[in-house]
Amino acid sequence: MIAFERRESAGWIAQAIAYLLAIAAGLLASVVLITITGADVADGLGALWQGAFGDAEAIGQSLAAAIPLVFTGLATVVAFRAGIWNIGQEGQVFAGAMAGYWMSLQLAGAPAIVAVPAVVLASVAGGAAVAALCAVLKTRFDVNEIISTMMLNYIIVYLLSYLLAGGPWIEAGSTAYHQTPLIADTFRLPELFGLHLGAPLALLATAAVALVIGRTPLGFELRGLGFNPVALRYKGVRVATTIVMAMAISGALSALAGVSEVFGINFRLRAEVLNGLGYTGIIVGMIGALNPWGTLVAALAFGAMANGALYMSVLTDVPSALVPAMQGILLLFVLGAAVLTRYRLRFGRKDGRHG
Amino acid sequence: MKLALLGAAALTSLGLLGGTALAEAPTELGIGMILATGPEADWDATLLRDVETVAKEAPHGLKIATKHVDGVEGEKAKDAMELLAKSGKYQVIWAHSSYSDQVKALKDKYPDVLFVVVGSGNEGLGGNVYYDYKRVHEPSYLLGVLAGRLTKSDTVGVVGQFPSEDVNDQINSFFAGAKSVNPDVKRKVAFIESWYDPAKAEQFTNAQISAGADLIFQLAGSFETCEKANIKCFGNYVDQGERAPASVVASSLISWEPDLKWVIDAWYDHAANGKPYEGNVKERWFSQAEGGSSLSGYHAYDDKIPAEVKTEVKALEDKINSKELVIPVDLAVPASD
Structure with missing residues (x-):
């Protein structure tokens, strides 16, 4: 009989060691896989490293890949810490990008000083509104948020599909495709040190979420909601309002991921560049132990891994199908380490007797 | 070796090794x-x-x-x-x-x-x-002719990926072909909104079968579904009849x-x-006559299709290749009847 027991929280050094060991074990398993396919292991791992942190350009690309994951990871942190199982990050990313794009159409011709803040605000409002809708469904009609957020993901993603597939947002012309026209320069997020505005925003958001959760009355209520909503109600906190607030903040954070991908990097709204950011954010937030700074680190690691994987698939003979498999293996080991830092395995019978 | 290469490079750049004309x-x-x-x-x-x-x-x-x-x-x-x-x-x-x-x-x-x-x-x-x-609209038209001749319920379906232009052209000419030989044919169109998603393709295929379609042009490739439901299907891009001989009548092929x-x-x-590059600004496509696309063979259906239908399709194929019959490129988003 094997049982899981909750540990006293492991120290951060122990946690760091656990994660490093997990990465090492994941890499080892990947090496076995690469060897089986007959590709050159040193080449493969070299390219992985080069893409993750190899030079300034690669680091820039890794950071760019991490930015949206910071936002969706933080969105997960805010909701899950409050015990609200928001899995609508995916739809909220889309909603944010779509609201931002809608605003850019309303303000066509506006100067950048107006255009950029308006797009960011509109998108934040869009993401927050969609998430708050699910929160209201929960508080008013007792609709389970897992179901409402999940289902709303589909509705939003397909709404974009409608808008782009012959709908009003499709690029006109003989080669129409499911994407919008290019977004005008004035609406694009300005660049600082080779990274777009999303980078400082992501840092700021991490600090803000850490501050709000750790040091403000709202943060106290959020955490209280996660621990014991009944007790919180007896304390006189309006639980319904807190739930809506938590969801709105979560949705707003996800929306920023949509803005940074569309207005910071790709300059066209199309589904492919947004796909998966929300779902990956849930994993990033979980690996970050629902801690804002931990989530930042996890997002950076994910960004580096994604860019390293790209280099590996372009520069080496490692079969391209192996790259996502390697990512999956690394992820499993890291998740395993996350569990082991919080739980210990106990062998033997539950009642303590042996045999 | 490296030195020799460097030397050669230096000489070339000085124009001593033949210059650009004799690269x-x-x-x-x-x-x-x-x-x-x-x-x-x-x-x-x-x-x-x-x-x-x-x-x-x-x-x-x-x-x-x-x-x-x-x-x-x-x-x-x-x-x-x-x-x-x-x-x-x-x-x-x-x-x-x-x-x-x-x-x-x-x-x-x-x-x-x-x-x-x-x-x-x-x-x-x-x-x-x-x-x-x-552009695969030419063999798609031929598949449509087959569909129009072979359907018993006079309802034919298409399960497509996205309503983008190089999907729409195939669907539209498929229906044009079907209507050209069977004006009563009703159209069913569905898009799975993905370039590759077998599970969704199966759902949409089943929905069309429930709606009465007995012949489906599978752009999203769910042939097991056709087999299970015991209906006929057409494939595109590769010769799907090799993989699913029980359900696939023919496919439009690309090369x-x-x-x-x-x-x-x-x-x-x-x-x-x-010679300087002269990239084309307007899209270039190779027609059926140029070998860009073609109609597959019928595999297991070879002896199940009436001989006069096969002759008719062959004649149309030749007419397309000789430009006697021009299949228009129709990019409109197709819809169900």
Whole structure:
């Protein structure tokens, strides 16, 4: 009989060691896989490293890949810490990008000083509104948020599909495709040190979420909601309002991921560049132990891994199908380490007797 | 060895080794490909198949090496293409989907690289960017004729991926073919909103079968569903009858060989003879007569299709190839009746 027991929280050094060991074990398993396919292991791992942190350009690309994951990871942190199982990050990313794009159409011709803040605000409002809708469904009609957020993901993603597939947002012309026209320069997020505005925003958001959760009355209520909503109600906190607030903040954070991908990097709204950011954010937030700074680190690691994987698939003979498999293996080991830092395995019978 | 190479390079740059007019004819070519999805999707699998065939034929005596990167989107695709270009090993970069935004950012930085963008959602950039397109509307029309002749419920369906232009053209000419021989045919159209999603394709196929369709043009490739429901289906891009002989009557096939040769010739002319690149601004596609597309054989259905239908289809195929019959390219978003 094997049982899981909750540990006293492991120290951060122990946690760091656990994660490093997990990465090492994941890499080892990947090496076995690469060897089986007959590709050159040193080449493969070299390219992985080069893409993750190899030079300034690669680091820039890794950071760019991490930015949206910071936002969706933080969105997960805010909701899950409050015990609200928001899995609508995916739809909220889309909603944010779509609201931002809608605003850019309303303000066509506006100067950048107006255009950029308006797009960011509109998108934040869009993401927050969609998430708050699910929160209201929960508080008013007792609709389970897992179901409402999940289902709303589909509705939003397909709404974009409608808008782009012959709908009003499709690029006109003989080669129409499911994407919008290019977004005008004035609406694009300005660049600082080779990274777009999303980078400082992501840092700021991490600090803000850490501050709000750790040091403000709202943060106290959020955490209280996660621990014991009944007790919180007896304390006189309006639980319904807190739930809506938590969801709105979560949705707003996800929306920023949509803005940074569309207005910071790709300059066209199309589904492919947004796909998966929300779902990956849930994993990033979980690996970050629902801690804002931990989530930042996890997002950076994910960004580096994604860019390293790209280099590996372009520069080496490692079969391209192996790259996502390697990512999956690394992820499993890291998740395993996350569990082991919080739980210990106990062998033997539950009642303590042996045999 | 290195010194000798450096010396040669220095001499060449001084014009002492023949100058530009007599640049040595290249013997090797690297083709780097950015796939739209991955080798599991027929759109990409056919390219991988044909690039190997062309490599074996060794046009201009070239030793051709290939490399492919699976479905990367947006900025990541740009990074992948730049890595390919920077490595110096790939002189042709074939971007197998809508990547003209990314190519635009790279084309002037790597002026000797020949870029190819393929299909819907691209912009013709000219210069060192070639714009290739695949039109399968001609064999799709022939499949439609078969459907119009073979349907018993007078209801035929199409399960497509996205309503994009190079999907719409196939669907529209399929129905045009069906209506040309059977004006009573009712159309059912569904899009799974993905380039590759077998589970969704199955759902939509089942929905169309419930709605009475007894013949389905499967652009999204769910042939097991046809088999289970005991209805007939058509495939596209590859010869699906080889994989699912029980349900697939015929398929519209594509070949990238003429496209690849067109591009390789352009690159060779540039590399060997210094001819400037002349990338096309308007999309180029190779017709059925030019070998860009074709109708498959009937496999297990060969003796089940009435002889007069087969003769009719063959006659139409010949008429299309001789340009006696021109199938219009209809890009409108198709809808169910």
